[in-house]
Amino acid sequence: MGATTVKINSEFNPNYLLSLVVPTYNEGKNIIPLIEALVEILDRVIADRYELIVVDDDSPDRTWEIAQSLQENYPQLQVLRRTEERGLATAVIRGWQAAQGEILGVIDGDLQHPPETLIDIYSAVSKGADLAVASRYIHGASVGSWSGIRQFLSRGAVSLALWILPEIASRLSDPMSGYFLVRRSAIVDCELSPIGYKILLEVMGRGQIDRVAEIPYTFLERQEGSSKVTWRQYEQFIRHLIRLRFATGRGSVGTIGRFLRFGIVGLSGVFVDFLVLWLASQMLGFSITAAKTDLGQLEIFISKIAAVEIAIINNFIWNDLWTFRDASIKQSGFKFRLLRFLRFNLACTIGALINISLFIGLVKLGMSLLLANLIAIVISTAWNYLINLKFNWRTS
Numbered sequence: 001m002g003a004t005t006v007k008i009n010s011e012f013n014p015n016y017l018l019s020l021v022v023p024t025y026n027e028g029k030n031i032i033p034l035i036e037a038l039v040e041i042l043d044r045v046i047a048d049r050y051e052l053i054v055v056d057d058d059s060p061d062r063t064w065e066i067a068q069s070l071q072e073n074y075p076q077l078q079v080l081r082r083t084e085e086r087g088l089a090t091a092v093i094r095g096w097q098a099a100q101g102e103i104l105g106v107i108d109g110d111l112q113h114p115p116e117t118l119i120d121i122y123s124a125v126s127k128g129a130d131l132a133v134a135s136r137y138i139h140g141a142s143v144g145s146w147s148g149i150r151q152f153l154s155r156g157a158v159s160l161a162l163w164i165l166p167e168i169a170s171r172l173s174d175p176m177s178g179y180f181l182v183r184r185s186a187i188v189d190c191e192l193s194p195i196g197y198k199i200l201l202e203v204m205g206r207g208q209i210d211r212v213a214e215i216p217y218t219f220l221e222r223q224e225g226s227s228k229v230t231w232r233q234y235e236q237f238i239r240h241l242i243r244l245r246f247a248t249g250r251g252s253v254g255t256i257g258r259f260l261r262f263g264i265v266g267l268s269g270v271f272v273d274f275l276v277l278w279l280a281s282q283m284l285g286f287s288i289t290a291a292k293t294d295l296g297q298l299e300i301f302i303s304k305i306a307a308v309e310i311a312i313i314n315n316f317i318w319n320d321l322w323t324f325r326d327a328s329i330k331q332s333g334f335k336f337r338l339l340r341f342l343r344f345n346l347a348c349t350i351g352a353l354i355n356i357s358l359f360i361g362l363v364k365l366g367m368s369l370l371l372a373n374l375i376a377i378v379i380s381t382a383w384n385y386l387i388n389l390k391f392n393w394r395t396s
């Protein structure tokens with residue numbers, strides 16, 4: 001799981017219009033009625049020109065074996081039994097890799113997705129949509145009789161997706177749907193790397209999807225077996241959203257957001273600087289509040305340099321992990337990090353020199369200390385920011 005990326009073959013067999021994947025885990029009681037229903041429906045519209053692919057993760061209830069027993073009567077049925085890999089999203093992709101059809105699709109194996117809806121989904125794609133999704137949240141649809149908590153979690157997941165991936169999730173009323181068809185050509189050239197359950201987000205995020213269609217349906221009650229959703233899936237879902245956001249280049253913060261982060265980090269540096277100076281005064285026995293301190297005292301000079309340097313280290317860490325995260329994850333080795341740190345240090349040192357000389361110069365020109373200091377701080381901060389943006393983290 002995790003980092004594996006997979007590509008979908010661009011070649012297909014023109015005799016096959018549709019390849020529909022049915023991921024299963026312990027669906028022994030559902031698989032026969034589902035396959036029968038799908039065959040009955042698809043035979044009406046595209047008889048002999050489709051295939052069904054059951055991808056089973058070595059279910060303890062031997063779903064794979066039950067599915068295989070159907071193959072005698074249904075030559076259009078393939079059964080993949082996976083023993084190495086697990087997980088819904090990877091099962092779907094593995095199924096698509098084995099698929100021959102021009103249109104690829106997925107339907108749950110537990111009869112919660114009404115098979116009849118497939119006709120409308122299919123016709124939407126054959127009329128030109130790149131992606132057609134069965135939705136529980138458009139007019140005419142329903143989530144069925146869900147408990148309050150499940151409705152809440154489902155809505156919460158949609159809101160989260162909208163928040164983290166607005167451009168992608170807002171194109172669908174039900175971005176969590178696991179019932180959809182997609183044109184093969186729309187996803188051939190992209191690296192799919194699914195984690196967890198939400199293969200549709202992966203397809204939307206990485207595919208070339210221009211036209212989207214939505215078809216209403218009612219999510220049916222599960223009659224047999226049980227849902228495989230656990231808390232782990234929620235955690236994986238969030239990781240998936242964040243990863244997709246970066247992968248699709250939408251992870252970059254806006255210019256204002258980044259500058260704000262830089263400013264916040266800078267403020268934390270001021271705090272660190274004071275803290276170090278105060279700690280040093282406690283240890284070395286000088287006062288930070290006394291008037292007329294003798295600046296020639298070596299321990300004060302060294303303490304101040306240490307305070308600045310530690311503040312720079314602090315700022316570097318937060319800028320690398322937060323302000324410029326999108327750039328630093330692209331060059332993550334220790335060597336690169338060290339190099340960035342050295343450049344940051346140099347830029348900040350020059351920034352400090354600019355700060356001090358501007359301050360002195362403006363005061364000599366007759367400006368008040370307050371105004372001179374403010375201008376010096378603003379300009380040196382802008383310098384630090386721009387130099388690091390352009391030459392260190394190189395975000396654009």
Ligand code: GDD
Nearest residue numbers: 023024025055057087088091108109110176178227228229
């Ligand atoms: N091969 C394989 N491997 N199949 C799996 C696995 C797995 O690890 N986990 C679940 N499945 C299969 C189930 O057997 C079922 O056919 C289908 O995937 C959906 O799993 P459920 O556990 O029934 O999920 P659900 O009903 O809670 O979720 C449905 O709604 C979600 C939206 O809320 C599904 O339609 C999801 O795809 C959808 O995202």
Ligand code: MN
Nearest residue numbers: 108110112227
């Ligand atoms: Mn289900």
